[in-house]
């Protein structure tokens with residue numbers, strides 16, 4: 001399987017980015033942390049005192065350094081689950097622990113890349129990214145880290161621009177850089193590549209993998225893109241509603257075989273893609289050929 | 303080996319896409335740059351236009367200044383014509399020249415400078431106190447739901463009291479000294495600032511505040527990093543309103559109880575039947591009010607450019 005990696009093509013633009021990601025800036029001592037959800041449920045107050053259940057019975061253990069993708073249809077509660085993990089929202093039922101200790105409000109062990117860029121309009125891109133630095137980072141070190149991250153997300157020429165002077169996709173990359181600047185124990189990313197064009201999206205996915213390889217951190221990645229989940233994650237959970245129940249729970253859990261970076265064209269992934277799409281309620285139009293239905297799936301961390 | 307060997311690898315695909323898109327391998331791809339590039343070319347086009355002298359007339363400084371002074375000059379001319387032709391009696395409307403003479407006369411006696419100075423001083427001190435208190439209380443009420451519940455109704459009721467209603471009480475409490483006038487002006491300056499600051503803080507983008515908190519900001523740091531910059535433009539427009547209100551309250555205070563100042567000049571001249579001095583005082587109030595407002599206006603423009 002690994003031979004496909006060794007025969008990988010010429011060192012293109014994407015490799016150039018990848019190599020610089022392995023600079024010393026990312027070799028920090030901060031360790032990746034475990035996250036454990038135990039019976040998480042979230043009910044929002046609805047009209048006339050009737051609660052509306054969005055999440056129910058989410059139990060899941062995320063290992064330190066694991067990349068977990070959270071898939072689901074729009075409105076199924078992916079962002080809500082992520083917000084609970086970051087202490088931005090609290091669960092109605094159940095417990096959530098990071099590194100064995102309960103999540104605190106706006107937990108400092110996490111960093112969030114929001115679904116929207118949420119950049120401060122009066123600050124330059126560089127100053128916005130600097131917002132993500134851990135408090136007390138020495139000035140020169142912080143500035144170097146920010147400059148490096150801005151280069152990595154391809155915004156080098158726009159560091160001094162204001163958010164309203166850059167495009168939506170660029171703003172989203174700046175937002176990703178801000179979350180990375182923190183080098184957190186748990187990185188929470190809510191559709192970080194949603195506003196990117198196909199090519200930039202692939203580049204940013206690779207960037208994320210490189211950053212993860214250089215400074216292993218636990219990543220919870222919300223996405224609506226099955227291929228992105230397959231490419232990036234060690235494990236994928238699919239949130240969905242069971243018939244006759246209110247609120248989403250884990251409908252499928254899939255351990256993705258192989259090592260990253262994965263071959264985007266592999267047939268094994270095609271089979272998983274079909275299963276996930278079916279779980280999302282989408283007909284994939286045809287069967288993956290030449291692959292047995294009962295693929296033996298190794299368990300993380302292989 | 304497995305079948306995957308025959309498949310094109312992801313890297314090859316990506317490299318292929320990159321080269322077919324005409325991107326050099328070293329260049330970080332910034333495919334989304336187009337809108338900002340467009341903005342830059344537009345800006346440079348505008349600059350070229352100005353080099354060729356094609357700035358629209360309404361954007362040129364000299365035109366703005368000349369245009370703004372046309373109407374006052376016209377009014378002056380009409381005033382001069384009306385008095386010169388004897389259309390109204392001099393006891394109703396004295397000529398511009400006699401108003402000028404009255405001004406020079408007062409100036410030579412040292413009264414005009416003193417009156418203008420004391421009035422300006424009262425406005426500035428009262429405005430500073432009122433605006434500062436307005437900022438502080440506006441921030442407290444805007445940031446804290448509890449303070450909003452406890453304080454806001456009372457302040458709303460005080461605000462509803464017409465300004466002149468305070469004067470008898472202030473005079474009895476603080477006598478006819480500076481304190482009573484400055485207090486009245488401070489009351490006048492307080493409310494525009496308080497109202498705009500508290501309302502603006504309540505409407506700061508929740509998502510930005512949440513992002514600030516998520517990145518470890520809270521308390522004073524959160525306020526100075528997210529909330530204050532977000533409300534700064536409305537704070538400044540509140541300050542501008544407060545300054546106008548300060549001049550209003552100054553005249554109210556001076557008309558009723560004072561022995562100096564432009565308001566005193568008004569009421570004193572009314573008692574002596576000196577219409578020329580009344581008109582002089584009105585013109586001076588207009589000029590001083592406009593000058594101070596323009597200064598704040600300049601500050602406002604800087605803030606809007608810097609913080610939005």
Ligand SMILES: Nc1ncnc2c1ncn2[C@@H]1O[C@H](COP(=O)(O)OP(=O)(O)OP(=O)(O)O)[C@@H](O)[C@H]1O
Pocket residue numbers: 044045054072073074075076077078079080081115224
């Ligand atoms: N603060 C809130 N108050 C009430 N309801 C909420 C709140 N936040 C989220 N919800 C509800 O929870 C549900 C899930 O929202 P969430 O944002 O988690 O969806 P999502 O899976 O992230 O969707 P998308 O893919 O569109 O971003 C929605 O139906 C939404 O209406």
Ligand SMILES: [Mg+2]
Pocket residue numbers: 078079080115190
């Ligand atoms: Mg969402």
